[in-house]
Amino acid sequence: MSEYNFLKACWGQPVDCVPVWLMRQAGRYLPQYRAVRAQGAGTFLDLCKDVDRAVEVSLQPVDILGVDAAIMFSDILTPVEPMGLKLDFMPGPVFANPVRSAADVDALTVPENMAAAVPYVPQILAGLRRQLDGRVPVIGFGGAPFTLACYMVEGKGSKDFAELKKMMYGDPQLYHALMEKVTAMSANYLNMQIDAGAQTIQVFDTWGGLVSPHDFEKYILPYSSKLIAKLKGKGVPIIYFVKGSGTMLELVKQADSDVIGLDWHISLGKARDILGDDVAVQGNLDPSVLYAPQAVIEAEIARILRENADRPGFIFNLGHGITPQVDPQNAIFMVETVHRLGSK
Amino acid sequence: MSEYNFLKACWGQPVDCVPVWLMRQAGRYLPQYRAVRAQGAGTFLDLCKDVDRAVEVSLQPVDILGVDAAIMFSDILTPVEPMGLKLDFMPGPVFANPVRSAADVDALTVPENMAAAVPYVPQILAGLRRQLDGRVPVIGFGGAPFTLACYMVEGKGSKDFAELKKMMYGDPQLYHALMEKVTAMSANYLNMQIDAGAQTIQVFDTWGGLVSPHDFEKYILPYSSKLIAKLKGKGVPIIYFVKGSGTMLELVKQADSDVIGLDWHISLGKARDILGDDVAVQGNLDPSVLYAPQAVIEAEIARILRENADRPGFIFNLGHGITPQVDPQNAIFMVETVHRLGSK
Numbered sequence: 001m002s003e004y005n006f007l008k009a010c011w012g013q014p015v016d017c018v019p020v021w022l023m024r025q026a027g028r029y030l031p032q033y034r035a036v037r038a039q040g041a042g043t044f045l046d047l048c049k050d051v052d053r054a055v056e057v058s059l060q061p062v063d064i065l066g067v068d069a070a071i072m073f074s075d076i077l078t079p080v081e082p083m084g085l086k087l088d089f090m091p092g093p094v095f096a097n098p099v100r101s102a103a104d105v106d107a108l109t110v111p112e113n114m115a116a117a118v119p120y121v122p123q124i125l126a127g128l129r130r131q132l133d134g135r136v137p138v139i140g141f142g143g144a145p146f147t148l149a150c151y152m153v154e155g156k157g158s159k160d161f162a163e164l165k166k167m168m169y170g171d172p173q174l175y176h177a178l179m180e181k182v183t184a185m186s187a188n189y190l191n192m193q194i195d196a197g198a199q200t201i202q203v204f205d206t207w208g209g210l211v212s213p214h215d216f217e218k219y220i221l222p223y224s225s226k227l228i229a230k231l232k233g234k235g236v237p238i239i240y241f242v243k244g245s246g247t248m249l250e251l252v253k254q255a256d257s258d259v260i261g262l263d264w265h266i267s268l269g270k271a272r273d274i275l276g277d278d279v280a281v282q283g284n285l286d287p288s289v290l291y292a293p294q295a296v297i298e299a300e301i302a303r304i305l306r307e308n309a310d311r312p313g314f315i316f317n318l319g320h321g322i323t324p325q326v327d328p329q330n331a332i333f334m335v336e337t338v339h340r341l342g343s344k
Numbered sequence: 345m346s347e348y349n350f351l352k353a354c355w356g357q358p359v360d361c362v363p364v365w366l367m368r369q370a371g372r373y374l375p376q377y378r379a380v381r382a383q384g385a386g387t388f389l390d391l392c393k394d395v396d397r398a399v400e401v402s403l404q405p406v407d408i409l410g411v412d413a414a415i416m417f418s419d420i421l422t423p424v425e426p427m428g429l430k431l432d433f434m435p436g437p438v439f440a441n442p443v444r445s446a447a448d449v450d451a452l453t454v455p456e457n458m459a460a461a462v463p464y465v466p467q468i469l470a471g472l473r474r475q476l477d478g479r480v481p482v483i484g485f486g487g488a489p490f491t492l493a494c495y496m497v498e499g500k501g502s503k504d505f506a507e508l509k510k511m512m513y514g515d516p517q518l519y520h521a522l523m524e525k526v527t528a529m530s531a532n533y534l535n536m537q538i539d540a541g542a543q544t545i546q547v548f549d550t551w552g553g554l555v556s557p558h559d560f561e562k563y564i565l566p567y568s569s570k571l572i573a574k575l576k577g578k579g580v581p582i583i584y585f586v587k588g589s590g591t592m593l594e595l596v597k598q599a600d601s602d603v604i605g606l607d608w609h610i611s612l613g614k615a616r617d618i619l620g621d622d623v624a625v626q627g628n629l630d631p632s633v634l635y636a637p638q639a640v641i642e643a644e645i646a647r648i649l650r651e652n653a654d655r656p657g658f659i660f661n662l663g664h665g666i667t668p669q670v671d672p673q674n675a676i677f678m679v680e681t682v683h684r685l686g687s688k
Contacts, residue, residue, distance in 0.1 A: 160632050162669055169636030212608045212630050214647060246591035247610040264556045266591040286556050288504050292513030303558060325506055 004137050006068040010200060010237035010259050012280050012313035018305065018342030019068035020335050021139070023241075024321030025061035026073045030328055032060050044089045048074050049120045055127040062136055064328065065335045068315075069136050069200065072124050072193075076143030076204055077151060079189040082117035083108045083181070085152060098155030100163065105177050110184045114192040121189075122196035129197040140198025142190050144205035144240070145182040145223040149175075152182070161207065168219055175219070183223045187230040194236050201231055202239040203257070209244020216242075217251050224255045232256075239282055243320060249274045264319030269307035280313030285334070287318045290326040294333050301337050316342065348481050350412040354544060354581035354603050356624050356657035362649065362686030363412035364679050365483075367585075368665030369405035370417045374672055376404050388433045392418050393464045399471040406480055408672065409679045412659075413483050413544065414476060416468050416537075420487030420548055421495060423533040426461035427452045427525070429496060442499030444507065449521050454528045458536040465533075466540035473541040484542025486534050488549035488584070489526040489567040493519075496526070505551065512563055519563070527567045531574040538580050545575055546583040547601070553588020560586075561595050568599045576600075583626055587664060593618045608663030613651035624657030629678070631662045634670040638677050645681050660686065 002008050006019040027033055036057050037047055047053055054073040062070050081087045084107055085095045099105060111117040128138050151157070153164040168175045190201050208220050224240065231238050241261025245252045252260055253275055262271050262283030272281060289300045301316075308314045316338045322331060346352055350363040371377055380401050381391060391397055398417040406414050425431050428451055429439045443449060455461040472482050495501070497508040512519045534545050552564050568584065575582050585605025589596045596604055597619055606615050606627030616625060633644045645660075652658045660682045666675060 160667060162632065162635055162667070165632040165635045169633065169640045209609065211632070212628075213611050214644075215630070244588075244609060247614075265553065265588060267557050270591075284556075286559070288506065288509040288555070289513065291506055291509045296513045300558075323504060323506070 002137075004068070006315065007137055007199065007237065009313060009315045010239070010280055012278070014312050016344045018308075018314060018316050018338055020316035020338040020342075021067040021069045021071065022061065022065070022318050022322050022331060022334070025065065025067060025071065025331075026057040027322060028324035029322055029326045029331065030060055030064065032064065033057050036060075044091070045075070045078070045087060048078055051120050051123040051127055054120070054124045055131060058124070058128050059131060062132065065332050066339070067136070067335055069139050070128055070132060071139040071141060071202070072121070072128060072198070074121060074124065074141070076141070076148065076206075078121070079114065079118055079142065079185060080148060080152060082111050082114075083185055092157045093151055095152060095155045098163070099149075099152045099178060100167070102174055102177070105174060105181065108178075108181050110181050110188070112188065114185075114189045115196065118189075122192060125193060125196040125198055137199035138197060139200045139202055139239075140190065140193035140196075141202040141204060142186055142193070144203050144208060144220075144242075145179050145186055145227060146220040147205050147207045148182050148186070149178055150207045150210075153178070161210065168215075179223045183227050186227050190227070190231050191234075194231070194234050198236065200237050200239065202241060202261070203227065205240065205242040205245075208242035213248035213251060216245075216248055221251055221255060228255050228257050232258075237280075241282070246271065253279060259313075259315065261317070262319060267307060268304050269309070272308065272311060277311065277313070280315065282315040282317045284317070284319040287320055287323055287326070290318075290322065290330045290334065292330075294330065297330060297334060298337050298341075301334065302341055305338075305341055346481075348412070350481055350659065351543065351581065353657060353659045354583070354624055356622070358656050360688045362652075362658060362660050362682055364660035364682040364686075365411040365413045365415065366405065366409070366662050366666050366675060366678070369409065369411060369415065369675075370401045371666060372668035373666055373670045373675065374404055374408065376408065377401050380404075388435065389419070389422070389431065392422055395464050395467045395471055398464070398468045399475060402468070402472050403475060406476065409676055410683070411480070411679055413480050414472055415483040415485060415546070416465070416472060416542070418465060418468065418485070420485070420492065420550075422465070423458065423462055423486065423529060424492060424496060426455050426458075427529055436501045437495055439496060439499045442507070443496045443522060444511070446518055446521075449518060449525065452522075452525050454525055454532070456532065458529075458533045459540065462533075466536060469537060469540040469542055481543035482541060483544045483546055484534065484537035484540075485546040485548060486530055486537070488547050488552060488564075488586075489523050489530055489571060490564040491549050491551045492526050492530065493522055494551045494554075497522070505554065512559075523567045527571050530571050534571070534575050535578075538575070538578050542580065544581050544583065546585060546605070547571065549584065549586040549589075552586035557592035557595060560589075560592055565595055565599060572599050572601050576602075581624075585626070590615065597623060603657075603659065605661070606663060611651060612648050613653070616652065616655060621655065621657070624659065626659040626661045628661070628663045631664055631667055631670075634662075634666065634674045634678065636674075638674065641674060641678055642681050642685075645678065646685055649682075649685055
């Protein structure tokens with residue numbers, strides 16, 4: 001049995017205090033992050049590849065906020081570069097050569113040795129483990145196959161990822177060929193992270209909630225399920241977070257992750273009732289509540305803890321990433337309040 | 345009893361064919377719309393205020409697509425101008441003087457006579473009724489108070505409407521004062537539309553799903569309920585559409601509209617089971633499906649009709665507005681297919 005409340009909660013075991021971390025906790029809302037980001041003239045991608053600085057910003061929220069886990073600083077799209085797509089951030093992600101044709105899919109590489117393909121990632125994980133020296137566990141992460149494919153086909157962010165949809169509906173064979181390659185790469189990538197020291201893996205399906213439940217089941221779930229199956233059995237819990245999935249949690253559960261991430265659009269109590277007691281959950285404070293006075297933040301945290309009603313298998317988090325405009329004092333207050341109200 | 349399938353469905357009465365229209369059906373995907381838009385050097389707002397051209401583009405989808413209802417061409421923000429906020433589109437909506445302080449809220453006007461404040465709106469409705477001459481009913485519309493307040497406080501579109509949230513959480517008294525004024529204006533505005541000939545009113549709460557169900561109940565629902573109560577009893581059905589509300593339909597139902605609009609993130613069958621038989625529903629095809637080959641479009645329409653299972657009180661629509669990149673032939677095919685598969 002782990003000594004960490006965070007890992008215990010992932011496995012559905014009892015804890016003496018509700019663990020908490022924040023998605024995008026190493027980010028622009030922290031002046032200390034902005035200071036590191038400003039060192040060197042490099043881009044956001046350069047920071048992802050600069051091992052020392054990436055380790056430094058990953059550690060900041062542990063020191064500043066007192067969160068129960070560190071998450072490796074990176075971007076979900078970095079492992080797509082060695083597949084053969086040139087990645088830039090300006091400031092959103094852009095692939096100059098998006099995947100549109102059978103020839104484009106054929107040309108994609110699936111590196112067997114992801115540690116060699118993105119050497120900075122295992123180095124960051126190893127550096128984090130070393131510097132944390134057991135203080136808190138380290139979370140690795142990657143994009144779910146559908147979310148990665150959205151960017152790879154569209155070439156950039158989009159409201160509705162029309163190019164991806166055209167491929168998915170219009171040439172399902174090509175779509176499936178692409179998804180098989182992305183799933184294989186992701187499995188190699190995330191297993192490499194486990195080998196490099198990640199003690200939990202979060203799979204981000206940021207765009208998985210863009211489609212109807214029917215299309216999620218048909219086009220997305222099979223690949224997320226396959227990926228998660230390839231990561232399990234190594235003693236490392238897997239968190240699957242599908243933004244916008246409150247209306248189809250029964251389907252998300254079929255992906256068989258150990259923990260399900262929840263956004264704030266569903267009440268936590270209802271979500272737990274739907275999901276049952278055999279899976280842990282993570283969530284689900286509206287990130288906008290961090291714009292509120294601390295009395296409101298405390299009331300919202302108390303409400304969520306009340307909805308959880310002491311059920312084991314609960315990790316407190318935001319329902320999506322913390323935004324750059326948040327006052328860091330409110331993030332500190334959030335972590336302190338979860339620990340205060342969530343203690344046995 | 346109305347002779348129109350559309351109005352019968354709004355009232356939950358049996359129909360001989362499922363009625364269908366498309367949100368944003370008078371829009372950029374139609375070359376005929378773009379041609380009218382290009383006449384005159386004016387802006388989008390100028391088109392909203394040009395009665396003849398606004399009537400013309402409102403009629404286009406009736407002629408071209410064969411939809412069961414015409415919706416007045418306008419924008420939800422036009423009635424906010426006479427409250428004292430200068431509106432521009434560049435190309436998204438911008439208020440140069442957003443509402444941030446008590447003085448700003450105090451300064452807002454609530455015109456009693458909205459027909460005088462936005463004379464082009466009743467003129468468009470009257471022109472539409474005249475030119476349609478009974479072919480199909482006319483839908484009027486407005487923004488729900490929360491969605492209007494989002495723009496009024498933020499001053500423009502936003503991912504999370506941080507300024508609105510800061511007011512809502514940080515100065516609830518000011519927020520409530522603002523919402524009371526917006527609700528009063530909206531009631532005047534939409535009752536004026538009914539008097540001018542609107543045969544149905546749709547209330548758009550595009551951003552109502554941004555917050556948690558708990559905050560929807562606390563900050564949004566009271567004003568939507570108040571607005572809808574002020575519109576009922578005139579023999580005109582009220583449709584309430586809250587984008588992103590599939591996880592809180594029980595709350596949306598409390599607003600007591602005659603019809604509930606559904607986006608595509610919840611399966612129609614599940615939504616109808618949650619909502620019960622005493623309210624009609626409208627939806628819920630993913631607009632992205634119109635990027636698909638017609639065989640896929642037909643299969644998705646068939647699935648939705650199957651989920652509805654011949655329950656009365658069903659209007660077919662997209663789950664959100666049609667996008668500019670859609671091939672008009674697919675919109676025509678959609679309407680034709682609903683009529684073909686949805687006929688008794």
